[in-house]
Amino acid sequence: MFSTRFLDLPPLVSASGTVRLPGSKSISNRLLLLAGLSEGTTTIHALLASDDTQVMLDALRTLGCSVVLEGEAVRITGLGGRLVAVQADLFLGNSGTSTRSLSAALAVLGATQGGRFTIRGVPRMHERPIGDLVDALRGLGCPIDYAGNDGFPPLRLGDGAVHTLRLDAPIRVRGNVSSQFATGLLQALCLVAIEQDVVIEVVGELISKPYVEITLNLLARFGVAVRNDGWARFTIPAGSRLRAPGDVHVEGDASSASYFIALGAIAASREAPLRIEGMGAQSIQGDLRFVEAAQAMGAHVVLGDRWTEVSRGRWPLQAITLDCNHIPDAAMTLAVMALYTTGTTRLTNIASWRVKETDRLKAMATELRKCGASVCEGADFIEINPPLAWQAAVIHTYDDHRVAMCFSLAAFNAMAGSQPDTAPHALPHGVPVRVLDPHCVAKTFPDYFETLFGVASARLQDIPVITVDGPTASGKGTLASAVAKALGYHFLDSGAVYRATALAAMRVGARADDEQHLAQLAGHLDLHFTGTAILLSGQDVTETLRLEEVGALASRISAWPLVRAALRTLQVSFHRLPGLVADGRDMGTVIFPGARLKVFLTANAATRAERRHKQLISKGIPANIDSLRAELELRDERDQTRAVSPLKPAADAMLLDNSALTIEASVDAVLKAWEQRRPFG
Numbered sequence: 001m002f003s004t005r006f007l008d009l010p011p012l013v014s015a016s017g018t019v020r021l022p023g024s025k026s027i028s029n030r031l032l033l034l035a036g037l038s039e040g041t042t043t044i045h046a047l048l049a050s051d052d053t054q055v056m057l058d059a060l061r062t063l064g065c066s067v068v069l070e071g072e073a074v075r076i077t078g079l080g081g082r083l084v085a086v087q088a089d090l091f092l093g094n095s096g097t098s099t100r101s102l103s104a105a106l107a108v109l110g111a112t113q114g115g116r117f118t119i120r121g122v123p124r125m126h127e128r129p130i131g132d133l134v135d136a137l138r139g140l141g142c143p144i145d146y147a148g149n150d151g152f153p154p155l156r157l158g159d160g161a162v163h164t165l166r167l168d169a170p171i172r173v174r175g176n177v178s179s180q181f182a183t184g185l186l187q188a189l190c191l192v193a194i195e196q197d198v199v200i201e202v203v204g205e206l207i208s209k210p211y212v213e214i215t216l217n218l219l220a221r222f223g224v225a226v227r228n229d230g231w232a233r234f235t236i237p238a239g240s241r242l243r244a245p246g247d248v249h250v251e252g253d254a255s256s257a258s259y260f261i262a263l264g265a266i267a268a269s270r271e272a273p274l275r276i277e278g279m280g281a282q283s284i285q286g287d288l289r290f291v292e293a294a295q296a297m298g299a300h301v302v303l304g305d306r307w308t309e310v311s312r313g314r315w316p317l318q319a320i321t322l323d324c325n326h327i328p329d330a331a332m333t334l335a336v337m338a339l340y341t342t343g344t345t346r347l348t349n350i351a352s353w354r355v356k357e358t359d360r361l362k363a364m365a366t367e368l369r370k371c372g373a374s375v376c377e378g379a380d381f382i383e384i385n386p387p388l389a390w391q392a393a394v395i396h397t398y399d400d401h402r403v404a405m406c407f408s409l410a411a412f413n414a415m416a417g418s419q420p421d422t423a424p425h426a427l428p429h430g431v432p433v434r435v436l437d438p439h440c441v442a443k444t445f446p447d448y449f450e451t452l453f454g455v456a457s458a459r460l461q462d463i464p465v466i467t468v469d470g471p472t473a474s475g476k477g478t479l480a481s482a483v484a485k486a487l488g489y490h491f492l493d494s495g496a497v498y499r500a501t502a503l504a505a506m507r508v509g510a511r512a513d514d515e516q517h518l519a520q521l522a523g524h525l526d527l528h529f530t531g532t533a534i535l536l537s538g539q540d541v542t543e544t545l546r547l548e549e550v551g552a553l554a555s556r557i558s559a560w561p562l563v564r565a566a567l568r569t570l571q572v573s574f575h576r577l578p579g580l581v582a583d584g585r586d587m588g589t590v591i592f593p594g595a596r597l598k599v600f601l602t603a604n605a606a607t608r609a610e611r612r613h614k615q616l617i618s619k620g621i622p623a624n625i626d627s628l629r630a631e632l633e634l635r636d637e638r639d640q641t642r643a644v645s646p647l648k649p650a651a652d653a654m655l656l657d658n659s660a661l662t663i664e665a666s667v668d669a670v671l672k673a674w675e676q677r678r679p680f681g
């Protein structure tokens with residue numbers, strides 16, 4: 001997951017391959033709640049691992065359910081409708097499904113069994129309406145207080161006393177703000193439909209019906225067959241009991257699929273379509289119908305039972321006018337697809353956007369305009385005209401996973417306005433897109449960007465590289481890895497590649513002057529960087545590589561041209577999306593001559609010897625500062641005077657002497673220089 005402050009997406013120009021979707025959020029959270037309320041044990045497979053499901057799992061544990069993780073599965077033994085904990089304070093983050101469902105269930109259980117609960121969330125959760133649900137529950141006889149503002153969480157549910165609920169008359173709930181209120185009531189009232197039928201009546205139009213359909217479908221899996229009279233009246237039959245269904249499998253998230261369906265429609269060819277696994281014609285999620293909308297815009301889609309393949313059909317995409325009430329979440333993806341049309345796209349009946357993770361109507365209008373689109377934002381619709389000139393946009397994400405995910409699709413802007421068969425190299429330059437706080441995708445799709453980078457491609461020259469070269473012990477490794485971390489880029493410690501070759505040579509007793517043998521070892525290195533460790537032939541050599549004798553041999557063997565040539569491909573393979581920071585001796589001069597920013601880092605010999613000394617002593621390795629200094633001066637001399645790739649600053653390098661700088665100050669200086677080279681204004 002990217003935990004950086006921002007993530008820059010270079011211009012992207014094609015997509016192909018296979019994506020495995022994370023589990024459906026809607027299904028995961030409903031299954032968790034129903035498993036937690038029901039009698040018996042439910043084993044849930046392929047549960048979504050995300051912020052929203054985590055808060056629900058934590059809540060179930062707090063309420064006394066047994067929750068056992070078994071490999072990829074979660075085993076939950078439910079309460080069987082009987083409270084174990086009669087008091088609890090639950091924090092539910094920014095999860096609307098958890099908040100609405102648990103509020104309803106705990107209001108009913110608390111009232112009938114003398115419980116007392118508090119439900120709260122992040123500040124935005126306290127701005128999302130819940131009044132219609134509270135009104136319906138109070139009408140039943142459940143004691144509920146608002147602990148903050150009327151109509152919004154936090155809520156206090158139950159007063160510790162036992163109450164009799166009024167179940168003989170229909171329970172009325174408004175349906176036009178959030179369908180989660182109806183879902184919450186349906187799940188909760190199954191617990192009390194014992195002696196009589198319980199009827200829920202929806203007042204006004206029920207929005208987002210497909211989400212209620214998921215609820216009905218899953219209730220049936222738990223043994224409760226609700227009668228649905230035209231989405232206006234639901235009857236839970238007397239004698240209903242939630243019973244654990246045993247093993248259940250969560251299908252892939254159809255809303256998450258929308259980004260990849262759009263991706264295929266924009267950037268995958270018919271010969272190499274984008275394959276999405278985990279969602280297909282068998283899906284019970286309403287957002288499956290996003291497929292129809294994407295087709296209307298031009299996507300070519302083949303639907304299997306549990307997979308979907310998408311490629312470009314019509315290009316440019318076709319602007320559409322669509323009532324999106326049935327696909328409110330996935331409709332955000334259509335708004336970004338609209339950027340690749342030549343007309344006006346109008347998405348209507350989406351007033352619910354205003355009460356989601358953020359005011360999505362306002363957010364989408366604002367961010368689409370930043371890309372260069374002209375946008376008209378209405379009370380319950382949005383109208384989008386594609387940009388005449390694309391801008392390098394800094395996308396604010398409002399702690400809304402869907403804003404972050406759908407705007408990643410704006411990175412394909414080089415393709416906008418192109419002929420259908422233009423080859424990537426013949427496309428215009430395109431502009432990068434900066435996504436602020438990319439970690440917000442963790443709400444439903446923690447690995448979203450990694451998954452995107454697994455199937456999207458950019459032209460190599462568009463993937464940024466920052467090089468940090470300099471003499472030994474100048475601190476370039478520390479600097480480069482910190483810069484990589486701040487930007488979410490890959491990191492190449494090329495010194496480790498030479499050191500690993502030296503270590504391999506020591507292990508087989510190769511001579512330091514046997515260029516052929518050394519080059520052959522270099523060409524067959526079984527070397528892996530895991531992010532935290534360096535593995536040579538499967539063995540962790542992270543510490544061994546830092547030994548002085550390994551560094552000294554690396555310096556000697558790195559003078560051989562054949563060795564350098566043999567290690568080139570391995571180093572170049574690090575040049576991948578979304579970008580690279582590489583440190584070494586010849587990163588800016590030889591390996592990545594086209595790097596956007598080249599830093600040449602130095603520090604005087606005394607300072608470097610001191611740093612190396614400290615480093616060794618702190619690891620309990622005895623060292624002498626004078627001989628260290630003599631050794632590194634000798635090494636500088638050798639690295640600078642060798643015939644191939646000698647250590648020297650690239651002509652266009654930024655020279656940075658960090659003798660008197662802290663690490664933070666050096667990192668800041670490099671990030672500042674980087675920012676000046678970016679087009680984000």
Ligand code: DC
Pocket residue numbers: 472473494495496498499551554555558559583584585586587635639
């Ligand atoms: O950066 P370092 O001390 O880990 O590098 C060890 C040796 O590897 C160094 O003395 C020279 C060689 N090297 C090189 O020649 N080219 C690079 N890009 C990186 C390291």
